[in-house]
Amino acid sequence: MMTEILIIILGTTMLYVFSVSRLESYVKALSAQGFILFLLVLFGISRMTWLNVAFLVFETLIVKAIVIPYFLLTVIRKSETSREIEPYLSQFYSLLIATAIFAFGFIAAFWVRTTGSHIRPLYFGISIAMIILSLFLIVNRKRILTHILAYMMLENGIFLLSLSVANELPMLVNIGVLLDLFVAIYLFAIFFNKINEIFDGSHVDALTELKD
Amino acid sequence: MTGIVIILPLILAFASLALNSRVVNRLALMSAAVLFVVVPICRWYGLDWELGLGGFLSYFRFDDIGLFFFFIMGLVFAGVAVYSLSYFRMHNLKATEESVFVAELLAFTVAMAGVILSTNLALLWVFVEATTLTSALLIYFEKRKSSLEATWKYIYICSVGIALAFVGIILLSIGSESVGSLFFSDLYEHASQVNPVWLKLAFAFLFVGLGTKIGLAPIHAWLPDAHSEAPSPVSALLSGTLLNSAFLGLLRVQELVIRAGEEKFSNFILILTGFLSLLVSAVYMLRVKNYKRMLAYSSVENMGIMILAVGLGPVGLFAAMLQALAHSLSKTSLFLTSGNILHEYGTKKIESVTGLLKRDSVTGWIWIASFLSIVGIPPFPIFISKFFIIRAFWFDGQGWLAALFFLFIIVVTFGMGSAVFKMVFGESSLESADASKPGLSAYIPQIALLVMLLIIGINMPQQLHDMLEKAALFLSAGSGGGVLGR
Numbered sequence: 001m002m003t004e005i006l007i008i009i010l011g012t013t014m015l016y017v018f019s020v021s022r023l024e025s026y027v028k029a030l031s032a033q034g035f036i037l038f039l040l041v042l043f044g045i046s047r048m049t050w051l052n053v054a055f056l057v058f059e060t061l062i063v064k065a066i067v068i069p070y071f072l073l074t075v076i077r078k079s080e081t082s083r084e085i086e087p088y089l090s091q092f093y094s095l096l097i098a099t100a101i102f103a104f105g106f107i108a109a110f111w112v113r114t115t116g117s118h119i120r121p122l123y124f125g126i127s128i129a130m131i132i133l134s135l136f137l138i139v140n141r142k143r144i145l146t147h148i149l150a151y152m153m154l155e156n157g158i159f160l161l162s163l164s165v166a167n168e169l170p171m172l173v174n175i176g177v178l179l180d181l182f183v184a185i186y187l188f189a190i191f192f193n194k195i196n197e198i199f200d201g202s203h204v205d206a207l208t209e210l211k212d
Numbered sequence: 213m214t215g216i217v218i219i220l221p222l223i224l225a226f227a228s229l230a231l232n233s234r235v236v237n238r239l240a241l242m243s244a245a246v247l248f249v250v251v252p253i254c255r256w257y258g259l260d261w262e263l264g265l266g267g268f269l270s271y272f273r274f275d276d277i278g279l280f281f282f283f284i285m286g287l288v289f290a291g292v293a294v295y296s297l298s299y300f301r302m303h304n305l306k307a308t309e310e311s312v313f314v315a316e317l318l319a320f321t322v323a324m325a326g327v328i329l330s331t332n333l334a335l336l337w338v339f340v341e342a343t344t345l346t347s348a349l350l351i352y353f354e355k356r357k358s359s360l361e362a363t364w365k366y367i368y369i370c371s372v373g374i375a376l377a378f379v380g381i382i383l384l385s386i387g388s389e390s391v392g393s394l395f396f397s398d399l400y401e402h403a404s405q406v407n408p409v410w411l412k413l414a415f416a417f418l419f420v421g422l423g424t425k426i427g428l429a430p431i432h433a434w435l436p437d438a439h440s441e442a443p444s445p446v447s448a449l450l451s452g453t454l455l456n457s458a459f460l461g462l463l464r465v466q467e468l469v470i471r472a473g474e475e476k477f478s479n480f481i482l483i484l485t486g487f488l489s490l491l492v493s494a495v496y497m498l499r500v501k502n503y504k505r506m507l508a509y510s511s512v513e514n515m516g517i518m519i520l521a522v523g524l525g526p527v528g529l530f531a532a533m534l535q536a537l538a539h540s541l542s543k544t545s546l547f548l549t550s551g552n553i554l555h556e557y558g559t560k561k562i563e564s565v566t567g568l569l570k571r572d573s574v575t576g577w578i579w580i581a582s583f584l585s586i587v588g589i590p591p592f593p594i595f596i597s598k599f600f601i602i603r604a605f606w607f608d609g610q611g612w613l614a615a616l617f618f619l620f621i622i623v624v625t626f627g628m629g630s631a632v633f634k635m636v637f638g639e640s641s642l643e644s645a646d647a648s649k650p651g652l653s654a655y656i657p658q659i660a661l662l663v664m665l666l667i668i669g670i671n672m673p674q675q676l677h678d679m680l681e682k683a684a685l686f687l688s689a690g691s692g693g694g695v696l697g698r
Binding site: 183187191 | 268337348361362363364371375379382387394409441
């Protein structure tokens with residue numbers, strides 16, 4: 001029961017993201033997601049080997065809840081541009097669409113129950129909703145920083161999806177996945193800072209030098 | 213030997229970073245080139261030894277198709293390594309810049325080797341993502357405003373795409389619960405136990421993810437930017453091997469789909485996307501104004517052709533393999549030559565380059581010959597692979613698709629040809645020949661690659677033919693063998 005509540009809270013952090021307009025709030029939501037994922041890992045502890053638990057705790061609590069949000073927060077504070085996010089679609093309609101996607105997540109959860117696969121329906125449904133919501137966030141925002149944050153939320157959605165599956169990945173793969181994620185965020189930040197320096201502002205609209 | 217090709221280049225990369233000397237950089241490049249060329253040849257002749265690495269090695273293996281793609285990678289890397297010597301001189305790089313370039317180049321190549329050799333789908337994913345991360349800094353190597361934009365688009369689009377591929381992997385592991393492993397050998401063996409609904413969903417996600425890296429339309433947006441902004445040797449490596457290694461990843465997934473008996477679904481997607489890529493490249497080829505971007509669109513076209521050929525089933529596979537080999541060698545030659553042109557004219561605009569033959573006749577002739585090779589004028593081998601594909605359509609009773617295919621490749625040939633011939637003929641747009649000519653190592657790789665292509669096209673060595681056929685058998689084995697290169 002507890003896990004169900006946590007997962008629904010996790011889903012609502014995505015809705016929260018669509019209803020606020022300051023970048024700092026996005027980072028807070030991201031950090032909260034990392035923490036909820038950590039709690040979810042703790043609830044599933046009985047099914048895993050200790051090595052895997054240690055690894056997942058490190059990944060969620062340290063990396064997802066603390067290090068990456070802190071890192072992104074310093075990047076935001078360093079860039080002196082306005083901190084408001086700028087959507088293409090108005091906030092009201094975005095929230096409306098986001099709610100519809102969230103509802104779709106529950107439909108997916110019901111559907112997956114009927115297929116008879118051994119996966120936990122709510123994990124599956126909400127993670128699918130999170131993935132779609134993150135993609136929607138990417139196409140609906142102009143700021144490059146929002147793109148980085150949305151990418152992290154996409155990764156969180158995928159992490160939740162991987163928790164819904166009984167099979168464990170080999171340790172080598174887990175380490176590789178985390179390493180890739182880490183380097184990706186690091187490179188994102190480097191190039192974000194560069195773009196901030198060289199282009200006027202950090203909008204994707206400014207990136208139009210290359211075209212045919 | 214599988215351990216060596218992963219570990220030794222990494223050691224060389226660290227060495228060139230740490231020692232920071234021009235001699236070490238060159239030694240590292242050359243020894244890596246020799247390694248990447250020699251290892252697949254040794255493997256082919258059955259020579260092999262292993263480092264005592266135990267469990268680590270169960271994750272990497274040379275199989276027939278992996279060997280073939282590694283062989284291509286080795287040839288392309290060797291060409292790029294030799295050319296890089298000239299690149300260093302043309303751009304007057306400092307020793308530190310050289311070291312960074314060499315280290316990144318080696319790390320990038322190791323990541324691609326990892327993609328080719330992985331025996332586990334999830335590990336393959338790790339390496340595909342690693343190729344993105346290691347090549348991002350190479351694309352930004354010349355540090356222009358435009359290369360920054362290209363790098364950002366590349367790293368962001370590919371990361372999101374690859375994240376979606378990971379969704380595909382998870383969906384597959386839901387559907388293959390009874391198999392309980394993501395090793396290709398286990399998946400292939402128990403393919404019939406994989407739930408078809410989940411398999412199709414997984415294929416769709418994996419296709420989007422790997423397709424982004426392959427550069428298939430409509431998710432090719434990063435490709436022309438990255439290829440045109442990267443240093444020319446890096447463009448060659450991107451086009452000649454990166455696209456191929458992602459393509460191999462897709463082939464491994466396709467093999468699973470075939471063995472599970474769901475290839476109707478995937479073949480439809482492959483053929484549709486193949487035609488879409490052809491359409492996009494044909495349209496852009498007519499309006500593109502930058503010759504490196506033109507080459508990039510030609511990559512979209514060629515990857516589209518390969519995907520199309522795979523979608524045709526067993527009859528198309530030999531053609532797909534031949535196309536992969538010939539495209540990599542020709543495109544490497546083209547991109548390296550574009551580096552010479554860029555050096556001599558200082559512009560990437562097609563309209564500002566004329567009289568290449570008068571200015572530098574060797575570069576001009578290489579440019580023409582590579583163009584003839586890439587569009588498939590006989591005796592170059594792409595003619596054979598395109599011919600096989602048209603014939604495969606015919607066999608399939610889809611003559612009108614063959615006609616459409618023919619139309620697209622004619623448009624691409626026309627668009628590319630008019631640009632290439634405009635550049636080589638006429639009076640040189642630069643008055644004097646005072647600018648330094650690129651060194652000898654800026655010509656040798658292309659000439660060697662073109663000679664290889666001619667040999668393959670005129671009289672393919674039996675060994676190479678066997679290698680191609682074995683690689684092509686990888687896919688058709690599941691569907692009970694097929695017509696191969698007859």
